[in-house]
Amino acid sequence: MSLQLQHVSRSFNGKAAVHDISFTAKPGEIIGLLGTSGCGKSTLLRAISGLDQDYDGQIFINDDVAKGIHEETGFIFQEPRLLPWLSVMDNVTFGLKGAKKEKEVKAKRYLDSVGLGECAHLFPRQLSGGMAQRVAIARALVTSPEILLLDEPFSALDAFTKMQLQDLLLDVWEAYQSTIVMVTHDIDEALYLCDRIIILRGQPGEIDREIILEEPRPRARGSQTLASYKTEILDSLDLNRVKIGS
Numbered sequence: 001m002s003l004q005l006q007h008v009s010r011s012f013n014g015k016a017a018v019h020d021i022s023f024t025a026k027p028g029e030i031i032g033l034l035g036t037s038g039c040g041k042s043t044l045l046r047a048i049s050g051l052d053q054d055y056d057g058q059i060f061i062n063d064d065v066a067k068g069i070h071e072e073t074g075f076i077f078q079e080p081r082l083l084p085w086l087s088v089m090d091n092v093t094f095g096l097k098g099a100k101k102e103k104e105v106k107a108k109r110y111l112d113s114v115g116l117g118e119c120a121h122l123f124p125r126q127l128s129g130g131m132a133q134r135v136a137i138a139r140a141l142v143t144s145p146e147i148l149l150l151d152e153p154f155s156a157l158d159a160f161t162k163m164q165l166q167d168l169l170l171d172v173w174e175a176y177q178s179t180i181v182m183v184t185h186d187i188d189e190a191l192y193l194c195d196r197i198i199i200l201r202g203q204p205g206e207i208d209r210e211i212i213l214e215e216p217r218p219r220a221r222g223s224q225t226l227a228s229y230k231t232e233i234l235d236s237l238d239l240n241r242v243k244i245g246s
Contacts, residue, residue: 001027001062001072001146001179003048008057009204010043016204017043021057023198023207025147030173030180032190032197036237040205041183045149048181049075061147074145074178076153080132082124082139089120092139110138113175114168130161134168141172150182154189163221166193170217187233191226192219199236209236 003025010017018040025031033041046052048059050069059066061073082091092107093100104120111117114134124132133153140148150169154162166189173180184190190197194213201208211233215225 002060003147003179003181004060004063005044005048006058006060008044008047008055008059010040010047010052010055011204018200019204019206021200021205021207023210025179025181027146027179028173028177029196030182030194032194033181033183033200034185034187034190034197034233035200035205035208037185038203038205039200040203041200042151043205045075045151045181045183048147049073049149051075070147071143072146074140074143074148076133076136076140076148076150078152078155080124080129080136082132082135084124086123087120088116088122088124088127088135091124091135092120092142094139096142107138107142110141111135113141113172114138128161129157130165133157133165137165137168137172141176144176146178148178148180150180152183152185155185162189169193187230188221188226191229191233192221197233199233201237 006022008021009019021044033044035041047055050066053068061070083094086094089104089107092111093103096103108117108120111120114137116131116134116138127135154165157165170193182193191213196213197211199208200206211229213229219226
C-alpha cells in the first residue's frame, strides 16, 4: 500500500510545528523519521494516522485522499497502552468485529508471531515491559494493517530488549510486508531497520535530507557501512560538534 504526503504543515496556537513536508512511501518500504526533539516527527505520524486532521496539505493512501482514521493503518505507541483489566487475549481482540472464537483464533496467530502464544491468559501487570510491547505489536497487527506507524516503540526498553524487538519487527515485516513509517531518536535503530531515513530539522520541522540505505538485510549492527552513515547523520544534525559554555 502506497503512502504520499504533499506539502503537509501543522501549527498549534499559531506556532508552526512542521512545514511543507512531502514524501512518498512505496509499498513494503520501511521509512524512518529521524531528528532531534521538537522537530515535528510525532506530529507527522499523528497526521498520517488520522488521529490529527487539522493540518494543511494532503495525505494520500493508495492515491485516495486520507480523511480520518484509515482502517488499513495500525499504530504502535511508545507505551503499550494496554487496558489493565483485560487479559492479553482480550487486549488484542478489543475492538475486533466478529464471533468471539474467530477473533481469538486470529489473535492467537499474531500472539504466536510475537512469541506470546502461551501468555494469552495473563494480565498486563504480569508482563515485563518487553512482553507488554510485544502485545501492543500483536494488537496493531491483528487488524492486518497495510501501513504500520510506530512512534518510538522501543525507546522505554533496555538495550537488549530493544534489540530483540527490533529483530521481531523485521520478522513481522518479512511475514506481512506492511509499509512502515517509524519515528525514532535512535540513529542506530534507524540504520538497522530502515530502507530510507528522512531527517527533519528545525522548529518548525522541515526535511533536511533523505538517506537511502542499500545495505542488504540482515545487517550487522557494527558494520563499517552503517558507521559511515551514522557519521553522516551526526554531521547533518550538527551533533558531532561539542559545544562548551553554551
